Amino acid sequence: MNISHAAKASGLPVKTVRYYADIGLVAPAGRTEAGYRSYDAASVRRLAFIRRAREFGFSIEESRELIGLYQNDARSSADVKKLAAKRLEQIEQKQRELQVLHDELKHLVRACRGDNRPDCPIIDYLG
Amino acid sequence: MNISHAAKASGLPVKTVRYYADIGLVAPAGRTEAGYRSYDAASVRRLAFIRRAREFGFSIEESRELIGLYQNDARSSADVKKLAAKRLEQIEQKQRELQVLHDELKHLVRACRGDNRPDCPIIDYLG
DNA sequence: CGAAACCTTCCCGTAAAAGGATAGTTAAGC
DNA sequence: GCTTAACTATCCTTTTACGGGAAGGTTTCG
CATH class of the missing domain: 4.10.810 (Virus Scaffolding Protein; Chain A)
Known part of the structure; x- marks a missing residue:
């Protein structure tokens, strides 16, 4: 899935998707031979997760913590609740x-x- | 009055007073021979006016409009009320x-x- | 007279992207 | 098969409203 498709699917502008990749918040699933970012279902889910966290007003750094917990099956709900x-x-x-x-x-x-x-x-x- | 005195009198940090001069929001009354900004009572009043406008959450550009009205004896209160x-x-x-x-x-x-x-x-x- | 406490300009960093320049790549249409 | 439109890439600048700090000149105090 190319970046514009991933952007649409996650509800984010292309520029933002690229920005999130640059700051190491949501890495693309890979790159094509030509160097194009490619996204899969899991990376798009992460993008959408971040979008919703941002809509709640969590900062980028708070969102980074939240997605860490999102992807951590051993998380405690207390950690999430605290944030x-x-x-x-x-x-x-x-x-x-x-x-x-x-x-x-x-x-x-x-x-x-x-x-x-x-x-x-x-x-x-x-x- | 030197800049740190003006800053104290207006309730703003020195850096901010210098910034307001740089962006043409509140010019100092003049400069000393050595190039130091000097402030008088009127310029300090303008600084304090801006500080209060900013505390109300007016942006710099809105504050610029407001101080224009503040200094304009021919203003109409309708213009101020609109902002x-x-x-x-x-x-x-x-x-x-x-x-x-x-x-x-x-x-x-x-x-x-x-x-x-x-x-x-x-x-x-x-x- | 020397040091502390001022002052100056200039440049970098902040949050979170948005906008644009330039250049390479791919897909569509004929 | 070729043109061209629509993508994509990186890099740089701009936004808001300053704050921090460097390098260097000035003033004031003891």
Whole structure:
């Protein structure tokens, strides 16, 4: 399977598939005589696994850990849960930060008349 | 006022103050004979304005627009409100995305036993 | 006067690719 | 069988918003 086929099958752009090969995250199954990367079902599964991990917001390095566990039959679910719980905590932290920002900014936007006069509580606040 | 003094007064790192000068966001008031950047009260106010805009999550380019309005006495509050409302929408979009992620991941983490056995709904889901 | 504490520019590295240049390879159509 | 379109390869640059550090000039303190 050539790289564009593997890309489609895994739901990733070709550039990204090549990038993942370059950084040693998902190696192609092999190379053709002409040097073209070739992928098989297993390597495509790994690509799709990474795509889903990334969609969850796991970093490349976290995804690397996860795929290590994915391919390790002797893994413990505790190890996986630990990574997921850490990511969950990151998400919750970001949510708290965004909530504060949201409330402050919403307050300012509501207080701003938004007409053609220059006085503006948003500018007042920032300045 | 030398750069480290201006940095302290504005609450920014020296590196960042230099960077803002390089990209034409906040120019120093002038240069000494030896080529040192020198800042006055007005330029420090601009630095602090940018710092607060950045803390609100406005990008550098958005901050550049905002400071343009800040320094423009003929601005309309509608222009400022437009930028702020756009940023507010970005925040709300991010909040919605994070909420979906949070709920899914939380569900998976709850369902995972987290013991020393290999079977794990998180891995199952990603794979 | 010498050393510490400034300051300058320049270049590299970050995360995670995307975009583009240039060149080699393969598949399709006629 | 030949052209050409559509692939593929590597390599380099760009993105965001700086941070780290080198090499070297300046100022200030004791």
